[in-house]
């Protein structure tokens with residue numbers, strides 16, 4: 001499988017190079033040249049398979065010959081062995097035809113582990129083979145950082161620097177990032193918001209000298225391997241509700257558009273998904289673009305769902321590129337306009353094409369809290385604020401109840417205890433292996449929102 005950049009001028013790469021590279025050298029994102037397709041018969045055959053077996057089948061066409069079948073099976077097995085549930089990503093009914101897809105049974109209690117645990121294993125094998133060292137720099141709204149640190153801590157071939165918005169992540173999220181004892185892990189508290197962190201990351205990648213000097217890699221959702229790993233649970237969950245014979249809908253709490261883009265890919269690969277519904281918090285740029293065709297960056301409003309406090313949804317670029325038939329000129333034009341005027345406008349035809357694939361809804365702070373409360377009252381289930389946004393929008397969109405609705409539950413309630421407690425009065429407990437999190441010593445570096453200073457810290461950290 002070959003990969004092309006959404007901006008059209010970076011070289012075509014194979015999977016291994018795409019994975020190790022992250023952002024394309026023309027500033028674009030890599031996507032596969034074509035989508036693998038699974039027939040109805042092939043999907044039916046997956047029904048009796050384990051999560052790991054389905055993961056192998058779905059991801060194999062994307063990785064090509066990067067790993068042998070034996071190596072890739074071993075990678076998958078190791079990636080998911082620390083997930084607390086046998087099914088890895090179990091489904092729970094929450095009334096009627098609404099189902100929660102629990103994606104938070106990995107080591108850091110958020111769905112980011114599903115991809116990051118796999119990426120950790122893939123990077124390790126690949127770098128060992130190449131005897132290469134890399135620097136992973138990540139920007140996080142909270143969960144990507146902790147998942148990346150968990151996946152890469154202690155590896156000799158990798159130095160990790162995670163930039164997070166100082167003061168804008170939950171305490172559990174921060175402590176998961178700042179309490180790793182391994183010296184290859186560095187938490188950087190940036191004086192800015194998540195969009196600032198993400199644009200610092202892109203600036204570093206676009207400085208090709210720096211990029212080559214430190215051997216920069218990224219595990220943000222600009223990295224294709226993240227999206228690929230997330231396609232798997234769309235298949236496993238839909239199949240367990242009777243796909244491909246029965247259609248399903250998905251509602252996805254969205255920030256950077258990575259998780260829902262994986263759903264779009266699953267649909268392209270033959271999974272009978274009827275609707276893909278984007279659920280946003282008060283930072284509703286994606287909801288607005290779907291309604292009006294205008295993608296306009298506003299100020300980030302901090303919310304109780306911090307992992308979705310995002311205005312620049314990087315992966316949206318992948319969707320635009322695909323929906324408009326790999327039109328990289330159009331993508332370049334839109335992204336150029338976004339950079340210079342902080343907005344772009346789609347034509348009515350283009351907007352309609354987006355609306356044919358996606359629907360959207362939004363949840364206010366009040367509605368999110370009310371949903372945590374009502375679901376707890378009715379089912380005894382504690383939702384994290386992000387998952388609650390999904391549930392709120394899903395219920396609103398699934399009035400007819402004719403097709404099952406799968407709602408992606410993206411984090412455990414215990415990761416956001418304050419928001420959950422104030423919504424429903426119950427304080428969710430951390431699992432036993434994390435119960436000393438609040439006693440562990442923290443280690444972090446405060447940094448200004450300035451790319452040169454951060455580059456200097458990284459160079460110094462790896463002795464270059």
Ligand SMILES: *Cc1c(COP(=O)(O)O)cnc(C)c1O
Nearest residue numbers: 143255256257258259307410411
């Ligand atoms: C990252 C994250 C999201 C948003 O996912 P995207 O792929 O960025 O759309 C939602 N909920 C939680 C808990 C997250 O960590």
